Amino acid sequence: MTDSPADSSAPRIIWIVEDHASFRRTLARVVQSEPDLSCAHDFDSCETALEGMTRFTRPDVILLDVGLPGMSGLQGIRLFRERSPDTLVIILTVFEDDEKIFDAICAGAAGYLLKTAGADAIVSAIREALAGGSPMNPRIARRVLEMFSKLAPKTHDYGLSAREKEILDLMVKGLIKKEIADRLTLSVHTVDTYLRRIYEKLEVNTRTGAVAKALKERLI
Template sequence: MNATQPAAIRLWVVEDNATYQDALAFSFKTSGSIELTRQFFNAEDARAALRAGPPPDAILLDVQLPGLDGISAISLFKAAAPAVCIVILTVFEDHRKVFRALCAGASGYLLKTAPAERIAAAIADAVAGGAPMSPSVARAVLGRFVELAAPGRNTYDLSARERDVLELMTQGLVKKEIADRLTLSPHTVNSHLKNIYVKLHVGTRGAAVAKALKERLV
């Protein structure tokens, strides 16, 4: 390697679509600035590899994965390797997913419609300390900030985890499914549900979901 040439960014990809994985691998191979060192089809295997070390410089992470989903995996990845940059690459531009990912520790959030050169540039930007986002995602984030800044909005003092549980409730998941999705015990989910009911001043799951949707709590 030339002494003046910067070292290639060591990247892991966590993506369950083999065809898309291959396309990414080809684009990174031709970029010259990124070295794709490992590929995973699920978050659990990637987490185990992180704990075994050494970690990469960055991880490109899908949201919709078998087993542990990408957003739930972010905090686990950061716990195993605090310095690693995590960039979400997904088809979802839902502002709630964007915010959950950023709050969990993601450095960037891109859509899979982004061209290969944009993805490579975003990874380099994240490693350099930036926060790359697709334009439509950036607009969603800005819109969410406007919503949160609106006066008189009651958040009912819900914790981040209680909001996670409440969001999954609005998606129709039952307690066991919520526990599996968030990697929590059923007992812990029950505790969160009780707290949610008390804070929202409701007595049933249906009332909690209705209030969450009406007041845009998730």
């Protein structure tokens, strides 16, 4: 292993892991032509790249294909990150299905690009990742947002009326039954009736349970 202190003026080290030889060579030439980047090594599998981490200076960025012989790129991400936590992994692939995108991001990929991206876009993505960004083309970014929006907890509709929501809001603010009645110019008996309806709709038995559910599910 030949790690050495980083030289801010030295080109950033880029590795390519891609089994398509022609595409790999083309990509290496593109990267090498940039004055601030250096394609130090390229590999045709995750296995050979992981072996390279024991022999060469570890890269700043790995451009990684998904569909590789042997270990897939998705499997390789975690191993690259475990062996070199400071190395950024950008997926560069033909696949754009939700499962692969999600798995790549969860495994620690810093970006996700399609091979149809032009040379300039790939170079820009490398620089964006090095600057702390998460490069993705607009279509992939939209898919990511859609996927994560589906994971967000759904707000239940418990059928609370406007008045019941108003009373629930006052409960969350800490007002007791009599204070709620005075605030809304209602009798304590009427407020008590509303409270029973609120508890029934929220499927709770206590004031604490109603307040907890209102806060957890953002009902107000």
